[in-house]
Amino acid sequence: MKNSSKIRTLLIFLSIILGVIYAMPNFINFSSNSVSYSFLPGKKINLGLDLKGGSYLLLKADMDTVFEEKLEGLMSDIRYSLRKSKIGYKKLVARNGFVSFEKRGETLNENIKSAILGLDKNLIVEIKNNRFLINFSEINKQEITKATMIQAIEIVRRRIDETGTNEPSIQQQGADRIIVQLPGLDDPSRIKKLLGKTAKLNFQLVHPSISSDDIQKEANAPPGYVILEEDKNPNRLYMVNKRVMVSGEMLKDASPTFDRNNSPSVSFQLSPLGGKKFGRVTGENIGRPFAIVLDNKVVSAPVIQSQIFSTGQITGSFSVQETNDLALVLRSGALPAPMIILEERSVGPGLGSDSISSGKIASIAGLIAVMIFMLMTYGVFGVFANIALFCNIIFILALLSLLQATLTLPGIAGIVLTMGMAVDANVLIFERIKEEFKSGREIFDAIESGFQRAISTIVDANLTTLFAALALFSFGSGPIKGFSVTLMIGIVTSMFTAIIITKYLVLLYSKKRDIKKFIFQE
Amino acid sequence: MKLLRLIPANTDFDFLSLKYFAFLFSVLIIFGTLLSLYFNNLNYGIDFKGGILLELRAKNVQDSDINDLRTQVSTLKAGEISIQGFGKEGDFLIRIQKQEGDQSQQIAMIEKVKTLTENEYTIRRSEFVGPTVGDELKTAGIYAVAVSLLAIMVYIWFRFEWQFSIAAIIALIHDVISTVGLFSFLQLEFNLATIAAILTTAGYSINDTVVIFDRVRENLRRYKSKDHYFIYNKSINETLSRTIITSVTTLIALFIIFFFGGAVLSDFALAMIWGVLIGTFSSIFVAVSILTFFDINKGEKVDDQSSIPEYERDK
Numbered sequence: 001m002k003n004s005s006k007i008r009t010l011l012i013f014l015s016i017i018l019g020v021i022y023a024m025p026n027f028i029n030f031s032s033n034s035v036s037y038s039f040l041p042g043k044k045i046n047l048g049l050d051l052k053g054g055s056y057l058l059l060k061a062d063m064d065t066v067f068e069e070k071l072e073g074l075m076s077d078i079r080y081s082l083r084k085s086k087i088g089y090k091k092l093v094a095r096n097g098f099v100s101f102e103k104r105g106e107t108l109n110e111n112i113k114s115a116i117l118g119l120d121k122n123l124i125v126e127i128k129n130n131r132f133l134i135n136f137s138e139i140n141k142q143e144i145t146k147a148t149m150i151q152a153i154e155i156v157r158r159r160i161d162e163t164g165t166n167e168p169s170i171q172q173q174g175a176d177r178i179i180v181q182l183p184g185l186d187d188p189s190r191i192k193k194l195l196g197k198t199a200k201l202n203f204q205l206v207h208p209s210i211s212s213d214d215i216q217k218e219a220n221a222p223p224g225y226v227i228l229e230e231d232k233n234p235n236r237l238y239m240v241n242k243r244v245m246v247s248g249e250m251l252k253d254a255s256p257t258f259d260r261n262n263s264p265s266v267s268f269q270l271s272p273l274g275g276k277k278f279g280r281v282t283g284e285n286i287g288r289p290f291a292i293v294l295d296n297k298v299v300s301a302p303v304i305q306s307q308i309f310s311t312g313q314i315t316g317s318f319s320v321q322e323t324n325d326l327a328l329v330l331r332s333g334a335l336p337a338p339m340i341i342l343e344e345r346s347v348g349p350g351l352g353s354d355s356i357s358s359g360k361i362a363s364i365a366g367l368i369a370v371m372i373f374m375l376m377t378y379g380v381f382g383v384f385a386n387i388a389l390f391c392n393i394i395f396i397l398a399l400l401s402l403l404q405a406t407l408t409l410p411g412i413a414g415i416v417l418t419m420g421m422a423v424d425a426n427v428l429i430f431e432r433i434k435e436e437f438k439s440g441r442e443i444f445d446a447i448e449s450g451f452q453r454a455i456s457t458i459v460d461a462n463l464t465t466l467f468a469a470l471a472l473f474s475f476g477s478g479p480i481k482g483f484s485v486t487l488m489i490g491i492v493t494s495m496f497t498a499i500i501i502t503k504y505l506v507l508l509y510s511k512k513r514d515i516k517k518f519i520f521q522e
Numbered sequence: 523m524k525l526l527r528l529i530p531a532n533t534d535f536d537f538l539s540l541k542y543f544a545f546l547f548s549v550l551i552i553f554g555t556l557l558s559l560y561f562n563n564l565n566y567g568i569d570f571k572g573g574i575l576l577e578l579r580a581k582n583v584q585d586s587d588i589n590d591l592r593t594q595v596s597t598l599k600a601g602e603i604s605i606q607g608f609g610k611e612g613d614f615l616i617r618i619q620k621q622e623g624d625q626s627q628q629i630a631m632i633e634k635v636k637t638l639t640e641n642e643y644t645i646r647r648s649e650f651v652g653p654t655v656g657d658e659l660k661t662a663g664i665y666a667v668a669v670s671l672l673a674i675m676v677y678i679w680f681r682f683e684w685q686f687s688i689a690a691i692i693a694l695i696h697d698v699i700s701t702v703g704l705f706s707f708l709q710l711e712f713n714l715a716t717i718a719a720i721l722t723t724a725g726y727s728i729n730d731t732v733v734i735f736d737r738v739r740e741n742l743r744r745y746k747s748k749d750h751y752f753i754y755n756k757s758i759n760e761t762l763s764r765t766i767i768t769s770v771t772t773l774i775a776l777f778i779i780f781f782f783g784g785a786v787l788s789d790f791a792l793a794m795i796w797g798v799l800i801g802t803f804s805s806i807f808v809a810v811s812i813l814t815f816f817d818i819n820k821g822e823k824v825d826d827q828s829s830i831p832e833y834e835r836d837k
Binding site: 050058060186187189192196340341342343344345346347348350351354355358359361362365366369370373374376377378379409410412413416417419420421423424427428431435453456457460461462463464465466467468469470471472474475476479480483484487 | 525526527528577579626628629632633636644645646647648649650651652654655662663665666667669670673674677678681714715717718721722724725726728729730732733736737740760761763764767768770771772773774775776778779782783784786787790791794
């Protein structure tokens with residue numbers, strides 16, 4: 001018995017010391033590389049964006065566009081495969097979410113089907129009166145989405161890194177979403193602009209005889225051609241060959257520069273393979289306009305003056321900032337899918353630091369007020385409860401630092417609320433001891449059975465609160481999650497401090513003094 | 523030192539005699555909530571209905587004027603706009619409805635407001651929530667409340683009798699509805715933080731209820747010869763001191779958040795203050811009163827003398 005109480009004392013002090021050590025960094029003001037704190041193992045609590053200021057963006061990859069593009073790709077694969085298998089077909093199109101064609105000749109439907117499924121066994125092939133309808137299955141779509149997202153996150157990261165933002169966090173959420181967190185950045189408009197462009201760069205030839213002035217908006221393009229708008233001037237149209245001669249994937253580098261007329265432009269360098277292709281195309285088409293197409297809009301269509309190999313310039317009516325951004329997105333590569341911004345939350349540094357200071361004031365004022373009230377209500381027992389409460393706060397801070405959970409403004413409210421609710425366990429115990437004592441038990445008996453009986457109530461009551469906090473955690477986002485985390489930690493630590501620390505103090509005290517006086521001092 | 527006593531020792535109030543008044547009160551609150559929801563609906567924040575929110579602070583407080591700001595912003599023709607003071611003087615909150623058209627229109631609108639107000643104000647916070655996310659958050663919120671109520675009900679069912687879990691859940695639903703009612707009646711912004719407040723309130727209220735139920739269960743075993751009415755009243759009285767003290771400490775903390783926690787948290791604190799008051803009321807009056815409608819089995823009609831305090835034992 002004596003030994004076990006020694007072990008208990010040791011464990012209690014050990015946990016408090018650990019708590020203090022891990023909570024400590026939060027009370028020391030240090031510059032990130034100062035030596036004075038490096039002996040402490042813990043880190044500071046991770047502050048949420050609402051406290052340290054910054055931007056939160058929720059992006060969604062527009063997968064429908066990707067599926068459409070992939071369907072085009074599927075169409076050429078099917079064409080190739082049908083030709084290879086010598087199967088006659090007509091009216092091969094990719095439209096309304098299907099690739100479709102009609103069979104020509106006597107080939108068995110089964111053979112056609114197996115030729116198509118040879119491309120990918122998960123494709124869905126339907127046959128309706130001689131017309132074959134081919135579509136991606138859910139498995140195909142999931143695979144496409146997965147691959148697209150891996151690439152998209154990489155590109156998003158590259159683009160954000162290039163802007164020099166500090167410690168950005170980029171995570172996938174769900175199947176097709178990306179959460180971007182940018183601490184310290186309160187105006188994300190540049191980032192949004194950068195992520196708003198897929199930045200698909202293509203070099204395509206312009207129709208040799210149809211000049212821009214002759215094109216009507218609703219005109220039909222001749223086969224193999226498409227009408228595109230000019231980027232800065234939607235009224236100016238170009239008849240552009242659908243065939244992409246050189247694409248942005250063959251880009252090795254891009255940087256902002258100035259052209260001969262000293263207006264801002266972007267110079268680029270192609271990969272060896274791209275350079276070869278570019279050289280061939282420009283060599284064969286001297287004197288023809290060559291359209292630089294970015295995200296399906298014509299940036300400019302300079303006339304090819306001479307054969308160009310691996311380096312060139314993109315000119316247009318740019319501002320310096322625009323050439324910086326264009327070079328950046330070209331360097332980082334094209335996004336595999338357009339990004340839609342679903343949600344944006346930005347907090348300026350002023351509001352963040354105001355929130356921290358009002359949070360601090362509320363916490364300290366809350367702590368003092370609750371302590372005074374407990375002291376007034378329970379006297380010496382109130383001192384015990386207050387010591388337990390103080391330990392509780394240290395444990396909460398220590399656990400938040402240790403788990404590197406994010407502390408948000410609602411999270412601070414959660415801590416203050418826990419102060420109010422944490423004393424509940426103590427109140428339950430003290431009230432119970434009083435009752436047990438009044439019912440005629442000896443004082444030590446009363447303390448022991450008071451604790452015993454209160455504990456089952458405490459556990460029941462706290463577990464049910466924990467359920468609510470868990471539900472909050474699983475559904476919540478950002479700040480609300482932060483609130484539920486502090487609430488959960490607070491519930492657990494308050495049970496620990498009330499049951500272990502308060503009991504320890506009460507027993508310690510009761511051995512030394514006549515405790516009766518203090519319970520019923522009225 | 524003289525200790526503070528909020529509740530006299532050994533109270534013996536007949537709480538259950540007030541049961542029908544309490545029911546009337548509850549029915550009035552719930553009816554009021556429904557009426558208010560019908561006529562006022564809820565003042566959904568952008569979290570749920572989508573839209574744009576900007577918090578501005580005047581660079582020069584003396585010159586800032588809400589009417590000026592209103593006229594300026596109304597030139598944007600952005601549809602439904604609400605502008606209100608927020609916290610300190612010179613701080614304003616602008617809410618703009620979801621704009622027609624795609625995402626780029628929404629983002630363009632934020633930029634427009636920024637450029638418009640840039641000279642006189644600093645932007646402290648800007649938020650944009652798209653309609654898809656708003657709908658998802660709404661569903662998730664309802665889901666979270668439902669799941670936690672269910673989990674609590676199941677837990678109480680396991681730990682107590684099924685009658686207790688029915689009574690607890692009715693009391694909880696009563697609390698949730700009343701809090702929603704407060705938001706509808708005062709037209710406070712109903713947002714994600716409100717859901718958090720409602721769930722925490724539910725957690726607090728169930729905590730209270732469980733403490734009383736725990737005592738009811740104990741007393742049911744102890745006083746087998748006494749009727750339920752006596753036992754319920756006795757249980758409430760025995761736990762009354764604890765109920766009040768805990769409510770007071772929690773309210774102290776909440777009032778401090780309300781006054782010192784800044785404008786962002788004040789509605790949140792208000793919801794919880796109301797929730798604690800309603801939760802305490804419902805634990806005492808609603809939850810226990812509902813128990814009286816069930817016939818909870820006590821077993822044999824013999825007291826467990828050993829567990830009764832000496833001075834109360836049958837002589």
